[in-house]
Amino acid sequence: MTMSRWLILGATSPIAREFARVAAASGADIVLAGRDMEDMERSAADIRARSERAVSVVEFDALDMAAHEAFVRRFDEGGEGSVGVFVAFGFMPSQAEIDATPELGAHVINANFTGAASVLLWLKPVLEKRKGVVVVLGSVAGDRGRASNYTYGSAKAGLHTFLQGLRIVLGRSGVRVINIKPGFIDTGMSWGNVKDGPLMAEPRALAERALKLADGKGEGESYFPWFWFVIMTIIKSVPYKIFRKLPI
Amino acid sequence: MMWKTATFSGWGRLPYGTCEAARPERLSQLRAAMTGGGAGTVIARGLGRSYGDCAVNEGGRLVLTERLDRLVSFDATTGEVVVEAGISLRSLLDIFLPRGFIVPVCPGSAFVTVGGAIANDVHGKNHEKDGAFAAHVGWFELMLPDGEIVRVSRESDAALFDATVGGIGLTGIIVTACLRLTRVPSNALIVRERPVPDLDALLAKLHEEASATYSVAWFDALAGGGGLGRGIVETATVSPTSIQIKPRKARSLPITPPSLVLNPLSVRAFNALYRARMPSNGRESLRGYDKFLFPLDSLRGWNRMYGKPGFRQFQSIVPAAALVPLLERIRASRAGSFLAVLKAMGPAGTGMLAFPMAGYAVALDFPNRPGVVELLGDLERITLEHGGRVYLAKDSCLSAQGFAAMYPRLPEFQDVLERVDPKRRLGSTMSRRLGIRGGAP
Numbered sequence: 001m002t003m004s005r006w007l008i009l010g011a012t013s014p015i016a017r018e019f020a021r022v023a024a025a026s027g028a029d030i031v032l033a034g035r036d037m038e039d040m041e042r043s044a045a046d047i048r049a050r051s052e053r054a055v056s057v058v059e060f061d062a063l064d065m066a067a068h069e070a071f072v073r074r075f076d077e078g079g080e081g082s083v084g085v086f087v088a089f090g091f092m093p094s095q096a097e098i099d100a101t102p103e104l105g106a107h108v109i110n111a112n113f114t115g116a117a118s119v120l121l122w123l124k125p126v127l128e129k130r131k132g133v134v135v136v137l138g139s140v141a142g143d144r145g146r147a148s149n150y151t152y153g154s155a156k157a158g159l160h161t162f163l164q165g166l167r168i169v170l171g172r173s174g175v176r177v178i179n180i181k182p183g184f185i186d187t188g189m190s191w192g193n194v195k196d197g198p199l200m201a202e203p204r205a206l207a208e209r210a211l212k213l214a215d216g217k218g219e220g221e222s223y224f225p226w227f228w229f230v231i232m233t234i235i236k237s238v239p240y241k242i243f244r245k246l247p248i
Numbered sequence: 249m250m251w252k253t254a255t256f257s258g259w260g261r262l263p264y265g266t267c268e269a270a271r272p273e274r275l276s277q278l279r280a281a282m283t284g285g286g287a288g289t290v291i292a293r294g295l296g297r298s299y300g301d302c303a304v305n306e307g308g309r310l311v312l313t314e315r316l317d318r319l320v321s322f323d324a325t326t327g328e329v330v331v332e333a334g335i336s337l338r339s340l341l342d343i344f345l346p347r348g349f350i351v352p353v354c355p356g357s358a359f360v361t362v363g364g365a366i367a368n369d370v371h372g373k374n375h376e377k378d379g380a381f382a383a384h385v386g387w388f389e390l391m392l393p394d395g396e397i398v399r400v401s402r403e404s405d406a407a408l409f410d411a412t413v414g415g416i417g418l419t420g421i422i423v424t425a426c427l428r429l430t431r432v433p434s435n436a437l438i439v440r441e442r443p444v445p446d447l448d449a450l451l452a453k454l455h456e457e458a459s460a461t462y463s464v465a466w467f468d469a470l471a472g473g474g475g476l477g478r479g480i481v482e483t484a485t486v487s488p489t490s491i492q493i494k495p496r497k498a499r500s501l502p503i504t505p506p507s508l509v510l511n512p513l514s515v516r517a518f519n520a521l522y523r524a525r526m527p528s529n530g531r532e533s534l535r536g537y538d539k540f541l542f543p544l545d546s547l548r549g550w551n552r553m554y555g556k557p558g559f560r561q562f563q564s565i566v567p568a569a570a571l572v573p574l575l576e577r578i579r580a581s582r583a584g585s586f587l588a589v590l591k592a593m594g595p596a597g598t599g600m601l602a603f604p605m606a607g608y609a610v611a612l613d614f615p616n617r618p619g620v621v622e623l624l625g626d627l628e629r630i631t632l633e634h635g636g637r638v639y640l641a642k643d644s645c646l647s648a649q650g651f652a653a654m655y656p657r658l659p660e661f662q663d664v665l666e667r668v669d670p671k672r673r674l675g676s677t678m679s680r681r682l683g684i685r686g687g688a689p
Contacts, residue, residue, distance in 0.1 A: 013273075039274045045321060049319035049321055049329075187273070
């Protein structure tokens with residue numbers, strides 16, 4: 001089923017940008033939410049020229065949690081019909097950078113977990129009333145703590161657990177909660193951090209997959225691309241004594 | 249992380265050294281990439297379909313523009329579209345052909361950016377009728393080396409406009425561009441193919457079909473003697489009715505084959521088969537724009553066909569008198585690959601270093617083997633002797649002297665560079681090889 005309206009949180013990311021394009025092409029109106037208004041206005045113009053759907057741009061900062069209530073109220077008053085929520089924001093400095101600047105740690109956890117939980121809690125009654133679907137970008141990094149990425153990974157793990165509960169609660173109102181755990185996606189986040197290779201997937205492909213899941217019937221967690229299920233099953237099952245020596 | 253160190257080459261896959269590369273996703277990041285950090289020069293790179301070294305910058309920096317690919321506005325009454333310059337012609341066609349508009353000039357691949365199409369002033373199979381790409385560009389926004397963005401049109405700054413058109417990125421990074429799409433009645437072309445036994449017949453057929461919108465000839469680069477220039481002339485006119493087009497299934501070359509797979513014997517066999525599938529009196533068919541304009545796009549990564557050493561493409565425009573010596577030299581080398589292309593070109597545009605001009609364009613690939621550089625040197629000499637010129641977007645071994653002689657407006661171009669880039673912050677492996685900024689290459 002196609003949503004009437006998609007709220008895209010963290011709309012300046014390349015994945016969100018591609019998602020907005022495919023969601024508009026599916027016939028939904030689009031609300032772009034993020035911090036860089038200039039950039040989102042450009043994306044809004046792009047979608048209008050492609051699809052002739054209604055597109056609006058709203059300022060949203062995951063870290064400014066005091067403003068989430070008002071933000072959600074404005075969104076709720078801004079349209080009718082079913083609602084899709086796509087949570088695409090995230091912040092991933094390297095663990096080395098966090099170790100060098102420990103105050104960055106709380107920032108990473110708030111940007112990836114606390115901010116997401118906060119806005120979803122405010123959105124919960126809106127979703128229960130309007131019906132729809134929630135799609136969140138989790139991460140394979142949340143599956144097991146690794147020396148190279150554990151702060152970011154722990155925030156994503158918190159998010160995964162939060163979504164497991166939210167899925168049960170919203171499920172009672174017929175709202176589905178989908179958690180996509182991407183592996184390496186070819187965006188600015190991985191540029192220069194991850195080597196190009198066969199594991200790297202395109203933002204467009206992830207966006208298409210996310211919309212397909214949202215417009216389908218399923219819910220729950222899924223990996224993207226699918227083979228990360230295999231990789232993560234192995235990574236989770238390696239005994240600690242060996243795991244701690246792995247260069248990952 | 250903004251910069252990463254990597255090796256880049258052109259579509260010909262020749263080995264070049266490493267450089268620092270950024271791929272901005274927002275305008276603010278583009279500005280930071282242009283102005284920030286690092287020694288050496290900077291140059292924009294789109295989708296990397298230039299064959300040689302014009303979007304390679306050994307020891308310097310590359311700014312990849314492909315992520316800045318949004319539409320800014322579209323006016324359906326005039327066909328005028330404003331885009332971020334990293335958008336590909338592929339995307340433009342996917343969006344606008346179903347709405348009845350075609351990109352007015354398409355090169356042989358749709359996987360090129362609008363910025364690259366301007367910076368190389370690309371041409372298509374309709375050059376005689378419609379001119380080159382820049383003829384359809386009203387204005388563009390150009391980011392200068394200090395990060396300032398200026399809107400450039402023929403009216404606002406003719407010199408900077410004409411230096412940027414065909415200027416292989418040396419005036420700045422094209423951020424957005426306004427172009428006019430052409431309204432078309434359908435998604436299809438009526439394509440006529442006629443086999444021709446020799447060069448005279450080929451040229452005669454190209455002229456005979458001068459009323460067609462698109463025309464191109466394929467010739468067998470290995471055929472000599474009386475069969476010199478033997479090939480197929482293809483022309484196309486706009487079809488009034490559309491056809492059903494199955495969604496493209498892109499295949500890609502799964503492996504990089506050993507470089508010896510392409511040899512005179514296999515190429516000869518391919519050329520014979522290519523001609524044999526054609527009835528002797530030719531044929532006529534309805535084809536989608538894609539299939540006619542971009543035959544090679546259906547095989548992703550075909551450039552790996554030449555194996556690890558890569559390949560060099562030669563393309564020049566020459567008067568008719570130069571065709572026989574040029575084709576003879578190519579045939580004698582027995583190095584030419586597959587079907588070579590010959591097109592009739594219309595008058596030149598206004599770009600100072602733009603390639604298109606009246607005459608005949610000849611293009612073909614050569615596997616990168618011993619002797620090919622000498623061969624290309626000979627082809628450069630023949631082209632120069634007849635007042636022709638070599639295409640920078642394809643080139644990997646033109647001499648600085650040959651370049652200066654072929655592009656007599658170079659001093660004018662250099663004057664514009666002195667004005668917009670006095671600190672010489674823009675540059676590429678090609679600009680140094682050809683000594684475009686003057687001094688030692």
